Amino acid sequence: MKLRKVTALLLAGIMALSLAACGKTDGKTDEPAASKEEVKTEDTASDEPAKLEGKLVIWTLAEDLKAFADKFMEKNPGVEVETVVIAPADYPTKLTAALRGKAKEPDIIVGEPQMLPDFFEAGFFEDLSQEPYGAEQYKDLIVDYIYEAGRDSEGKVRALSYQATPGGIYYRRDIAQKIWGNEDPAFVSEKFKDYNTIAATAVEVKNAGYRIFGDTGNLRWFPNGGGAWVQDNKLVLSQDRLDYMDAAVKLYQDKLVAFSPEWSAAWYASMSGPIPVNAEWAAAEDLEGLGGDKTEVFAYALPSWGSLIVRDNAGDNAGSFGVASGPCSFFGGGTFVGISSHSERKELAWEFVKFTTLDEETAKWWTDVSKGDIVSMKSVLESVKDVENETYGKQKTYAYFLNEAQNIDYSLITRYDTQIGNYWGAAIEAVQKGDKTKEQAIDEFYTNVQSIYPELEITK
């Protein structure tokens, strides 16, 4: 009898403890940083900055932040920063799970542009427009579209980025010279000025024995040539988008591309020399044995980080590349940094965000360390704009990217873009492969978008 009572009490105790452990995260954690384990500052001489002390936990999807954290610790020996790198595909799920449970850590959280609207709406990112942060005062320091991308639907700043990722078309100057007798970026930009012109250029390039792109996926980097997908809550399928579809279908069906998809071994190999046509996802060691026609790829449409990929794989073609602009200015990716609204070390976290994204010295350091990453700080981009890039035929690529970054119209980006883009891509693929006519594919595209976003007005 006694034993049973003891057992029952023990079980009840274990259960009570486990329930208490589950409920631990339900406690209020929204109190301002100042109230709890906050940053300690030691006042030194009045003109010297206060010494920072404390611990920060960063959850990031970019390895870059490890370098920033190391630099921050080097500058502030009293600070310990723990950086956890999470794969981009897992990041939203992990962050959502942690912050829905109001976890006190991480202190610093990040997001790529397409993730930000949902993160902002969920209230994960601290409002940096409010005091004591007052992030709006730094607006003019960084590239406009970066500032815009970090604001929520009410215009409050919630994240900032140390980098800008404007895009370009990296093309082979030697091939342009052979085909048109002109390799100038301005001339080549004209050859890519709109989707119809791209299709015509692709024919010229093929007739000369080359292929314009590795695959038709290159076009996807210019999705907003025809304005935003959603305007005034209406889905807009503009003429430019229809031209985009026609160009993608023509490039595919007339075999105007090399059929070496982005990130395939053949795609990397094409930057330094000829590759077999239709190599698709063949392994690098199989490329030689594939046989069939060989070709060289003329151009690669990619964000600024792509210029580094081309540089690192150009081999003997280094120096033969140039950068031209496409049908519209675009950007791709980029890591935006903010403070978790549940962090208890917000003051120190803000110091880190400022150090990473708003500090000129850091931006200069990152430009050197990353060997070519485009920072978001205008003054630093201005200071390097006359640097000549050896890989790109001594073109002033920083000047090019600064100009492109300033031309990006962030109002064209909507929270619906990723999913609508997926279904638009599926519609194009159905027409490319002959599974559907253009009309059928568009009709289904409307149906699909209406299914996933019934709140949008769709006029067929």
Added chain:
Amino acid sequence: MRIPGNLGTRRRKNVNNTGYLFVLPFVIIFLIFSIYPVIRTLYLSFTQYKGYGEPVLIGIDNYKRVIKDAMFWRALLNTLKIWSVNIVVQLGLAFLLTIIFSDLKYRMKGVGIFRALFYLPNLIAPASVAFLFAALLDWQFGTLNQILIDAKVVKVGIDWLGQPGTAQLAVAIIGAWMWFGNSFIMLMAGVQGISKDYFEAAAIDGAGRWKVFGSITLPLLKPILLYVAITSLIGGLQIFDIPFLITDGIGKPNGSLNTAVMYLYNTAFNYNNVGYASSIAYFLFIIIAIASGIEYKIMYHKKED
């Protein structure tokens, strides 16, 4: 003075209480991880909820939307197409093997080894199966196309996973390959449960193999068959992993591999509409319950007559 009867009653009562204590851990886990999510999902199905923030009650709007949602019905049709091919191949193969292995005339040896071998595909993680078949069925470098080209059956490789019809067929066959061993074990167990007297009597009466199968094996296998059919229907309508892993996540090619559960998953986690996804889950549950009921009725139709 103690009355023996009372003592007995008390003792029995105490034993029962101890029993409750033993099942308590399971009941608690069951309540937290099974019952609570079921009830919570039902509640969320009547709300607008993005997965964060507070759910807002909207009545039966989500259910009205499911009924009118073209993509859901298309996904369900895709699921049914894949399942119907899958079940025919899976059960057909399992039946064939059951007939062979249970036939007294053949006296097959090593049933246990074969049973284990047939069951093996079921032990491989779906992710591995998906990657394995994606490699086998690749239009350019896939083993299947290499064999067909070498045998001069085709000149150019077939894009198995790039065309809607063949992609659905491929997923159905993969499912059948994974699950026929499971069905085979069930059917064999059913056959072994039938008294040998029936088969011997039939043999003495001169009944042929098909007569024995149609008049003895099949009718007596009905309960097992019903179990296999219903579990297969439930599993089939919930198909998710292979199509999800073998495609781009939205049912490539041309939406043909977008199954009902894949649509549910995307609605909840990619389109951020947990409320609507919950109503799809319940809608699917109702459809599966009705389909299982119909299946039960069909199989026991004659008996009731």
